[in-house]
Amino acid sequence: MLIYLLPWSFFLLTLPHSRAEKICSQVRRMSFIPIPENSDFPLENLPYGIFSTADKPQQRIGVAIGEHILDLHAVAHLFNGPELKNNQNVFQESTLNSFMGLGPKAWTEARKTLQDLLSTGNKTIEDDTDALVLQSEATMHLPAKIGDYTDFYSSIIHASNVGEMFRGKDNALMPNWKYLPVGYHGRSSSIVISGTPIRRPIGQTRPNDAEPPVFDKCKLLDFELETAFFVGKSNPLGSPVPVAEAEDHIFGMVLMNDWSARDIQKWEYVPLGPFLAKNFGTTISPWVVTMEALEPFKVPNYLQDPEPFPYLKHSDDYNFDINLEVSIKPGDSEKEAVVSRSNFKYMYWTMKQQLAHHTVTGCNLQPGDLLGSGTISGPTTDAFGSMLELSWRGTRPVELGDGVTRKFIQDEDEVTIRGYCKRDGLRIGFGKCTGKVLPALPV
Numbered sequence: 001m002l003i004y005l006l007p008w009s010f011f012l013l014t015l016p017h018s019r020a021e022k023i024c025s026q027v028r029r030m031s032f033i034p035i036p037e038n039s040d041f042p043l044e045n046l047p048y049g050i051f052s053t054a055d056k057p058q059q060r061i062g063v064a065i066g067e068h069i070l071d072l073h074a075v076a077h078l079f080n081g082p083e084l085k086n087n088q089n090v091f092q093e094s095t096l097n098s099f100m101g102l103g104p105k106a107w108t109e110a111r112k113t114l115q116d117l118l119s120t121g122n123k124t125i126e127d128d129t130d131a132l133v134l135q136s137e138a139t140m141h142l143p144a145k146i147g148d149y150t151d152f153y154s155s156i157i158h159a160s161n162v163g164e165m166f167r168g169k170d171n172a173l174m175p176n177w178k179y180l181p182v183g184y185h186g187r188s189s190s191i192v193i194s195g196t197p198i199r200r201p202i203g204q205t206r207p208n209d210a211e212p213p214v215f216d217k218c219k220l221l222d223f224e225l226e227t228a229f230f231v232g233k234s235n236p237l238g239s240p241v242p243v244a245e246a247e248d249h250i251f252g253m254v255l256m257n258d259w260s261a262r263d264i265q266k267w268e269y270v271p272l273g274p275f276l277a278k279n280f281g282t283t284i285s286p287w288v289v290t291m292e293a294l295e296p297f298k299v300p301n302y303l304q305d306p307e308p309f310p311y312l313k314h315s316d317d318y319n320f321d322i323n324l325e326v327s328i329k330p331g332d333s334e335k336e337a338v339v340s341r342s343n344f345k346y347m348y349w350t351m352k353q354q355l356a357h358h359t360v361t362g363c364n365l366q367p368g369d370l371l372g373s374g375t376i377s378g379p380t381t382d383a384f385g386s387m388l389e390l391s392w393r394g395t396r397p398v399e400l401g402d403g404v405t406r407k408f409i410q411d412e413d414e415v416t417i418r419g420y421c422k423r424d425g426l427r428i429g430f431g432k433c434t435g436k437v438l439p440a441l442p443v
């Protein structure tokens, strides 16, 4: 041990301080639970989710670690810090809403306790293996009761692409777009957990602008590559959240597929925006990655010009380097084909700005509300976040390999979104957000 430690300490002394600290913390914190290489869930992640098992169908809170889940229902009594010792009941609920509502001091304390409990040398849980469940033996559920759901439109590349297709290059962005984070109030009842099949919708479309509309199956079904964040602490009706305090209300993030019926959307959206084109299913990933886990992956904000109004202005970085990837697996194939590689860092508006804008009227947000990013497209044609953009409105087929192509999503296609962060040898991930398309009901 000495032989191992000595050269290390010497090496650390010669490094600049912050980098030495980073490496040091990785050397220090190991878990007694095996973490496979490239796992999404090392000790530095610890995302929260809701799970059940065949022998214990009760839905309960868990934390992902390697290939396991730590059952917080079973270890709630171990949260003994000043913030949580009188709030241990939040870990015995069947959703994360109450824990989310406690706010950042409680979240930090919970994270520290969990890192202690799961570290090598701490025998508390190692000796009580009933609290550990294999992820492969668990069924995941929605992390929270989602009271309200809002979806933004905050990727400048996505908004420009869609604007260019429908209004031409010169009018791609609407005049309001760089002044406020555009969004709409969505439908929370049809948000489903990863793995839930999605039925192709039926509705009114107008395939030919010279003819009357028709009632038929959706023919232009699409995915949207998004992330979303869960609101933590609530704000009372009438009390806007200042942008400087917005962070205290942001609990953590998930991956999201905002399934979209492009043909229904095109006919219905004027003048009030998306409606039935978006309400037949929205898929989210089961593990909520906390903002604390994402902290090491902060990158500079997107340069905003014109300068935002003061109520939206913050100078600290609140942008994140999260690699995002979409793949499609046709129903008759075993192979997934990656169709897009994008990154959260291409977002124009930050989550703090979205939250400050959402509440500026005094609108009250509740723990468990979900706020989506909007489709996140990167700058190259292989980084676009929807089939609408990847196939450029159906004008260029997207290759899936073996001669198979897609312009939009077909029945039995399975669409999977993955996300991960990587920096200085540290990697954390989101798991996956997946859904298979079922054929429409008979028209």
Ligand SMILES: *[C@@H]1O[C@H](CO)[C@@H](O)[C@H](O)[C@H]1NC(C)=O
Residues within 6 Å of the ligand: 078, 112, 113, 114, 116, 117, 121, 122, 123, 124
């Ligand atoms: C294990 O972690 C818990 C929670 O932080 C702590 O109370 C306990 O003292 C730790 N045990 C050891 C042996 O470090």
